[in-house]
Amino acid sequence: MNTSQGSTPLKADPTAQLALLEVQEIDARADQLRHQRSHLxxxxxxxxxxxxxxxxxxxxxxxxxxxxxxxxxxxxxxxxxxxxxxxxxxxxxxxxxxxxxxxxxxxxxxxxxxxxxxxxxxxxxxxxxxxxxxxxxxxxxxxxxxxxxxxxxxxxxxxxxxxxxxxxxxxxxxxxxxxRGAKAEGLPADLVALYDKLRASKGGVGAAELRARQCGGCRLTLDNAELAIIARTPADQVVRCEECSRILVRTAESGL
Structure with a gap:
């Protein structure tokens, strides 16, 4: 698991990362509504x-x-x-x-x-x-x-x-x-910029929860070695899925 996907690890408070998941949920709902509107x-x-x-x-x-x-x-x-x-x-x-x-x-x-x-x-x-x-x-x-x-x-x-x-x-x-405006307010600009870029290239999903050892974006289960790396990564360091490159947000349900 590559935790940085770049030369300099991206930092974001765990609370901000969790808030990003809420923004993702809101964006997903908005995308659903737009799709519903265009496919009545x-x-x-x-x-x-x-x-x-x-x-x-x-x-x-x-x-x-x-x-x-x-x-x-x-x-x-x-x-x-x-x-x-x-x-x-x-x-x-x-x-x-x-x-x-x-x-x-x-x-x-x-x-x-x-x-x-x-x-x-x-x-x-x-x-x-x-x-x-x-x-x-x-x-x-x-x-x-x-x-x-x-x-x-x-x-x-x-x-x-x-x-x-x-x-x-x-x-x-x-x-x-x-x-969404209220949820996104105060999030780090570099985190939001990465999220928006990934959302544009990853079918509307830029951030996903790591839940039960599985990436919520690509739905692939991480192996023990990858999980071990993530478990050692500081909580304020943004990690990304090795397979789909989406931001992985750690929660109590991640299985680490």
Whole structure:
């Protein structure tokens, strides 16, 4: 067990070392709260729903284009049918009123009326086909709009729950961080600096209790030779784990 991890042993009153463990406990709780805040189940569901909503929204946008195009096409076919019907009515009225007396003109007019009838029939078929396509497209768009509305409703509920949980966690985190200041106050600056450096590189754990011959950081049991070295080390000298380099704080439960 290397007690210094450097050329000059770091000194800290045993009381300060024990206080450092309390700071570590507070920091661990704060880390847990931050992790909890960033991994709320609502966040995952919101992300999933937002991705799904984007897909549906894209589909709805395309569906609206189809509906608009079919509506324009139906309007054109309707106008064409109306124009041909108007012309048929006009020609019939002229014939019924006897305005055309020339036999050849009458024969020509009759052929034109027959042609107009066929044209109307063809246009009405087109009109019906477009109408059916439009109704189908409108049903599809309505279904997509319903899905979007359901997504929005669920997203609103999730956002409200997320914000509620954020507020709870933030309040607890503020309390925890406030307590840390009081615990860390008065600790040696070099001890805190080492602790902060180790915490940053060791997954948030910079100091650990030596308990029952085991390092609370890496969970490895120390052998008798290492324990003997630590037992001979002055109480105000900071020791560190040979395996994980974390600060080891000795307590009555260390098994020395």
């Amino acid at each position: 189940p609502e966040l995952a569901e919101i992300a999933e729903l937002e991705a799904s909503r984007k897909v549906i929204d894209d589909q709805a946008r395309d569906a609206r284009i189809v509906v608009d195009d079919l509506s324009a096409e139906q309007a054109k076919v309707d106008a064409d049918v109306e124009a041909v019907r108007t012309r048929r009515t006009r020609d019939r009225d002229r014939m019924d009123q006897g305005l055309i007396s020339n036999p050849k003109d009458l024969e020509r007019m009759q052929r034109e009326l027959e042609s107009l009838e066929r044209r109307i029939g063809s246009l009405e078929d087109d009109e019906l086909e477009v109408m059916e396509k439009l109704e189908e497209a409108q049903r599809g768009l309505a279904h997509l709009d319903e899905q979007l509305a359901a997504h929005d409703e669920r997203l609103a509920a999730l956002a409200a729950e997320r914000d509620r949980r954020f507020a709870e966690i933030d309040a607890e985190l503020a309390t925890v961080e406030g307590g």
